[in-house]
Each structure stands twice: as structure tokens, then as C-alpha cells.
Amino acid sequence: xxxxxxxxxxxxxxxxxxxxxxxxxxxxxxxxxxxxxxxxxxxxxxxxxxxxxxxxxxxxxxxxxxxxxxxxxxxxxxxxxxxxxxxxxxxxxxxxxxxxxxxxxxxxxxxxxxxxxxxxxxxxxxxxxxxxxxxxxxxxxxxxxxxxxxxxxxxxxxxxxxxxxxxxxxxxxxxxxxxxxxxxxxxxxxxxxxxxxxxxxxxxxxxxxxxxxxxxxxxxxxxxxxxxxxxxxxxxxxxxxxxxxxxxxxxxxxxxxxxxxxxxxxxxxxxxxxxxxxxxxxxxxxxxxxxxxxxxxxxxxxxxxxxxxxxxxxxxxxxxxxxxxxxxxxxxxxxxxxxxxxxxxxxxxxxxxxxxxxxxxxxxxxxxxxxxxxxxxxxxxxxxxxxxxxxxxxxxxxxxx
Ligand SMILES: Cc1cc2nc3c(=O)[nH]c(=O)nc-3n(C[C@H](O)[C@H](O)[C@H](O)COP(=O)(O)OP(=O)(O)OC[C@H]3O[C@@H](n4cnc5c(N)ncnc54)[C@H](O)[C@@H]3O)c2cc1C
Numbered sequence: 001x002x003x004x005x006x007x008x009x010x011x012x013x014x015x016x017x018x019x020x021x022x023x024x025x026x027x028x029x030x031x032x033x034x035x036x037x038x039x040x041x042x043x044x045x046x047x048x049x050x051x052x053x054x055x056x057x058x059x060x061x062x063x064x065x066x067x068x069x070x071x072x073x074x075x076x077x078x079x080x081x082x083x084x085x086x087x088x089x090x091x092x093x094x095x096x097x098x099x100x101x102x103x104x105x106x107x108x109x110x111x112x113x114x115x116x117x118x119x120x121x122x123x124x125x126x127x128x129x130x131x132x133x134x135x136x137x138x139x140x141x142x143x144x145x146x147x148x149x150x151x152x153x154x155x156x157x158x159x160x161x162x163x164x165x166x167x168x169x170x171x172x173x174x175x176x177x178x179x180x181x182x183x184x185x186x187x188x189x190x191x192x193x194x195x196x197x198x199x200x201x202x203x204x205x206x207x208x209x210x211x212x213x214x215x216x217x218x219x220x221x222x223x224x225x226x227x228x229x230x231x232x233x234x235x236x237x238x239x240x241x242x243x244x245x246x247x248x249x250x251x252x253x254x255x256x257x258x259x260x261x262x263x264x265x266x267x268x269x270x271x272x273x274x275x276x277x278x279x280x281x282x283x284x285x286x287x288x289x290x291x292x293x294x295x296x297x298x299x300x301x302x303x304x305x306x307x308x309x310x311x312x313x314x315x316x317x318x319x320x321x322x323x324x325x326x327x328x329x330x331x332x333x334x335x336x337x338x339x340x341x342x343x344x345x346x347x348x349x350x351x352x353x354x355x356x357x358x359x360x361x362x363x364x365x366x367x368x369x370x371x372x373x374x375x376x377x378x379x380x381x382x383x384x385x386x387x388x389x390x391x392x393x394x395x396x397x398x399x400x401x
Pocket of ligand 1: 034046047048049050051053054082083084085086087089150151152153155156159177181183184185186188189190192193196
């Protein structure tokens with residue numbers, strides 16, 4: 001685990017340095033090479049910034065601004081499209097929270113099935129331990145567990161083999177990812193797995209092919225045998241209609257406040273800029289809410305260490321886990337209100353919602369980023385209609401902002 005945090009130092013300074021180092025490659029080099037997975041420790045064709053983006057130590061504005069400082073909009077188009085794919089998935093899920101709830105119910109059911117069905121349990125264990133005998137799949141399972149990261153193309157191949165070759169429920173694969181990825185995210189992960197499995201875009205599945213794997217792993221895995229030759233789309237329900245984005249009132253920073261950071265937005269500097277200093281600081285660690293199984297320890301370790309870094313100079317950053325912890329901290333610190341970044345659909349959102357039902361809990365004020373308020377409601381259909389709005393979002397938030 002120490003090794004993982006050595007490769008991903010959990011500091012804002014490191015995130016900025018890594019972004020600056022990658023920026024010269026975010027143009028045509030990225031467009032040409034981004035699909036190549038050269039193997040563990042060799043991911044120079046992509047930014048490997050996702051653990052920092054996940055916590056919003058880097059946001060779309062910072063990523064786009066530096067990319068456009070080095071490249072024309074046309075050269076940086078592919079990189080910017082990927083940056084805003086994430087925005088799109090976040091918005092899509094935020095407008096349809098029941099998709100995450102359904103996934104969690106499915107996992108609870110599958111957990112029971114794993115306990116009662118030895119055949120499923122054995123296949124699931126082999127897949128998670130990288131013992132299926134499918135060489136690239138096993139290598140990616142090990143890479144994920146040992147590094148907390150996988151290249152995007154490897155994620156696509158892995159998910160496809162999980163679903164169509166190993167015939168296992170996509171939800172168990174999504175859970176395996178969420179337990180180990182440093183960037184594991186309720187919206188992006190769930191919707192990406194649904195996309196591979198043919199649920200997100202009905203009728204469209206992603207099939208991992210041996211020749212594609214051989215080419216884009218630069219020959220590391222040639223002649224992979226035994227992969228499914230077809231990926232038949234499952235019968236799917238119509239996705240729920242998008243809801244309106246909940247309104248959030250502006251927080252009043254006049255009264256003494258406690259600042260609560262969490263893994264959906266850990267950027268403290270944005271929250272305190274131009275405001276009185278918080279009376280107390282805390283971090284809400286909801287990592288364990290991502291899975292009914294034990295999370296890999298590096299996930300929580302990375303996030304808690306990043307929170308410590310954000311609260312620089314604060315010796316007593318409280319690490320909280322439950323709604324009750326949150327109330328006890330706020331009451332104990334004597335704050336009149338809690339200010340926290342808006343949490344989209346996630347375990348954190350669930351804990352914050354539970355907090356507001358507790359008696360004597362000081363009011364909670366959610367601070368949502370203007371870019372989120374503007375971009376998430378645009379995720380009503382597929383990515384391609386959403387994509388048309390990217391130039392306008394960039395013009396408003398990156399060039400003018
Ligand atoms: C099955 C599956 C599960 C995934 N689970 C997650 C997840 O839990 N969390 C997560 O952040 N990403 C997830 N992704 C998307 C993508 O694989 C990662 O964001 C990307 O690999 C991160 O590496 P990078 O920072 O080097 O990306 P780069 O290629 O350098 O891209 C820059 C940034 O753009 C965003 N981005 C890039 N590709 C995508 C994409 N396909 N979809 C959405 N955003 C993207 C990320 O924030 C990334 O940091 C998943 C993809 C698949 C196929």
C-alpha cells in the first residue's frame with residue numbers, strides 16, 4: 001500500500017505538477033496514443049490523473065485550461081472530450097439516482113448468491129484473484145489490486161471478458177473495480193460497466209477481441225485464446241426519466257461554520273477563498289459504503305491522506321464515518337452550521353442525507369460548483385448530444401471564468 005501512495009502522492013502540489021508535466025502531451029500525441037496500454041508503470045500515453053480528478057483536486061477547468069494553453073482546441077479535442085465524459089457520467093447519474101440504488105440492491109442479492117452458490121463463488125474468486133487462465137485478464141486483475149489503477153482500454157477489455165467470456169454479472173465486476181480503483185466512482189464506474197454490458201446504450205455492447213488486445217498492448221498479449229466471439233445485448237429496462245437537479249441555497253458564511261471535506265470534492269481552497277476561516281475541519285470517509293465487501297486499504301488511505309493535505313496546518317482534522325459522527329463533531333465543535341461541497345449520487349450523499357434527519361443536527365449547507373449546476377442538467381440523453389455543449393462550457397468557465 002505504501003508503494004501505491006508513493007506512485008500516487010496524495011497532495012494537491014503533486015496533482016498540479018503531474019498535470020503540468022502531462023499538458024504538452026494532451027494534444028495530438030494523446031489523440032494518437034491514448035488507446036495503447038503499455039503495461040504497469042508505463043502509462044505515459046495517458047495522464048494517469050484520475051485519482052486526483054476523482055477527488056476534484058483537479059477539475060475540468062484546470063484540466064482544460066492547461067491543455068488549451070499548450071494546444072489548439074482542435075489538437076486538444078480528444079483530451080477535452082475525455083475530461084467531459086466524466087462530467088457527463090456524473091450528470092447522467094445525478095439526474096437518475098435510482099440507477100445507483102438498483103445497483104446496490106443487485107449487489108446485496110448477489111452477495112447472498114455468492115454465499116449459497118459454490119460455482120458462482122469459485123468463478124468470482126478466480127476472477128478477483130486473477131486466476132482464470134486468461135493471461136491478460138489475470139494480469140489486469142493483479143495490476144489493479146497492486147497499483148489501484150488500470151488504463152481505460154484495459155478496463156474495457158476486462159469488463160467485456162468478465163461479462164461475455166466469464167458470464168458473470170456485471171455488478172460483481174463493477175464492485176471489484178470500486179474496491180480497488182483509486183479513482184473508483186459511483187457514477188463513472190457503474191455507468192461504464194453498464195455501457196460495456198449493453199445496458200447503458202441499449203443494443204450496443206463492447207466485445208474484447210484478441211487482435212485488438214494484441215495491437216493495443218503493443219504485442220504484450222498476442223494470440224489470446226478462448227474469448228467470447230459475440231456479445232449479445234441483454235434485455236434492458238428503459239432508464240428512468242431524468243429528474244431536475246436539486247436546488248441548493250447559497251450558504252451564509254456569517255455564522256461560525258465547520259468545514260466538511262469528503263471524497264466527492266476535497267478541494268478546501270475553493271471553499272474557504274474569500275470567507276472567514278472555518279471554526280473546525282473534518283473529513284467524511286465513506287469509502288466502506290462503496291461495497292458490501294472489504295475495500296482495499298489503499299483507497300481510504302489515499303483519500304484520508306489527501307484530506308490531511310487539504311487541511312494543511314490543521315492539526316486536529318477529524319475523520320468521520322457516519323451521520324452520527326458528523327453530528328457529534330459539529331455539536332462538539334460548537335459550530336452553528338456545516339459547509340460542505342455538494343455530493344452527487346454516492347455513499348457520501350447518502351450519509352449527508354441521513355445526517356439531515358438527526359435531531360439537533362446543525363444545518364448543513366451544500367456548495368455546488370457553478371460548472372456542475374450548468375453541465376449536469378445537459379446529460380439528459382447520450383454523450384454525443386452532450387458533447388455539442390463542450391465548446392460553450394469551455395468558453396464560459398475556462399476562457400471567461
Ligand atoms: C469499465 C470501466 C470502469 C471505469 N471506472 C471508472 C471510475 O470508477 N472512475 C473514473 O474516474 N473513471 C472510470 N473509467 C473511465 C476511464 O477508464 C478512466 O477515467 C481513465 O482510465 C483514467 O485514466 P487517466 O487519468 O490516465 O485518463 P486520461 O485518458 O488521461 O483522461 C483524462 C481524464 O478524463 C477522464 N476520463 C478519461 N477517460 C474517461 C472515460 N472513458 N469515461 C469517463 N471519464 C474519463 C478522467 O477523469 C481522466 O482522469 C472507467 C472505464 C471503464 C471502461
